[in-house]
Amino acid sequence: MNVFVINSGSSSIKYQLFKMPSTKPVCVGLIERIGLPNSGIIHKVYTDGEEKVISLTFDIADHEAGMNEAAKLLTEPGIGVIQNPDDISVVGHRIVHGGETLTKTTIVTEQVKAEIKKLFPLAPLHNPGSYQGIQVAEKLFNKATHICVFDTAFHQTLPEKAFRYAIPQTFYLDEGIRVYGFHGISHKYVTHKALSYLNNSEAKIITIHLGNGCSMAAVNAGKCIDTSMGLTPLEGLIMGTRSGSIDPSVLIYMMTQLGYDINQVSNILNKESGMLGLTGYSDMRDIKRLIEEGDPNALLAFEMFAYRIKKYIGSYTAALNGLDAIVFTAGIGENDVLIRKMICREMDVLGIRMDGDKNNLRINAAHEINADNSPVKILVIPTNEELEIATECMELLNEQKALQVN
Secondary structure, X not given: OEEEEXXXXXXXXXXXXXXXXXXXXXXXXXXXXXXXXXXXXXXXEEEOOEEEEEEEEOOOOOHHHHHXXXXXXXXXXXXXXXXXXXXXXXXXXXXXXXXXXXXXXXXXXXXXXXHHHHOHHHOOOOHHHHHHHHHHHHHXXXXXXXXXXXXXXHHHHOOHHHHOOOOOOHHHHHHOOOOOOOOHHHHHHHHHHHHHHHOOOOOEEEEEEEOOOEEEXXXXXXXXXXXXXXXXXXXOOOOOOOOOOOOHHHHHXXXXXXXXXXXXXXXXXXXXXXXXXXXXXXXXXXXXXXXXXXXXXXXXXHHHHHHHHHHHHHHHHHXXXXXXXXXXXXXXXXXXXXXXXXXXXXXXXXXXXXXXXXXXXXXXXXEEOEOOOOOEXXXXXXXXXXXXXXXXXXXXXXXXXXXXXX
């Protein structure tokens, strides 16, 4: 079955095509800078173990124009992987925010789209692009079943003591202001991989997703009991451009004493803070280069980044009442040897002991980097959100078929 996975953002669309049940994509694409100058597509096709890369630069006015170009590449003679758009059986859409009503993978209906639209204020950078992606894809792949997979869904198992904020309860009851958590598709994927690797479905694990956006989750027997991001992806860890958790009085001070308005404060916290605010760079590779050059601000930023994660590991170990493994994933988590070392350093009290030689190895599969005598496993597991989306789409369809048979 052809399952086309779409991750639609405000100015970009990522996509992959799977011929399920195969877990390897037959093509991968990225449409960038939609509506901006120098937009274009990078489209990769995998056939007979070989990769063909098509890179095109031209003006792409909107999401519909971008997806039309992707459909042409999917069907183009010589590089096409399908005959026509009707060959797509399922389209899986990544939706960042599902709120409290969209809590599991679901088939797209007009009611579902209306709920996604209602959540625009809670995810203004993500849900509008995802909504537009659904609208466009429904036209282009009109014979397919369209399914939404929500980044917030994995965190819906949080107990109320973990997801409520200590503010007047009307803000939760009337406005839905609570912890929702994000990166849930990634956390769910690596959780299942970790439980399988450990051969222990009851394991207590902490998953650490480190990319430009960063988040952590405390998972007990496959269920998330706490997570670092909150109402929005701003809370929690220090990130590429986001501040992470901060005393709310800092915001009040910035507005009442320094004269910033709310939009300026939001822009500073989301786009000008984090590693960028500390060093002038948001990319860890640039910051590591500065460290090698002896830049004290870069070293401090790295230490702050690691320290915040260490504190969450400690608190989540307490919340779980024990710990079997920690899991590093995503771009930084999977590839940055130094940051993993700094996070795991001086964590013996929690039973976390790293093997430096294992940490230096580059393995594109689940593997452990802990010392042999470490009570807690330290795992590195490559995430695969697109495969998780495709898998969840198939699971939903299979469940529906089973219900129809019964």
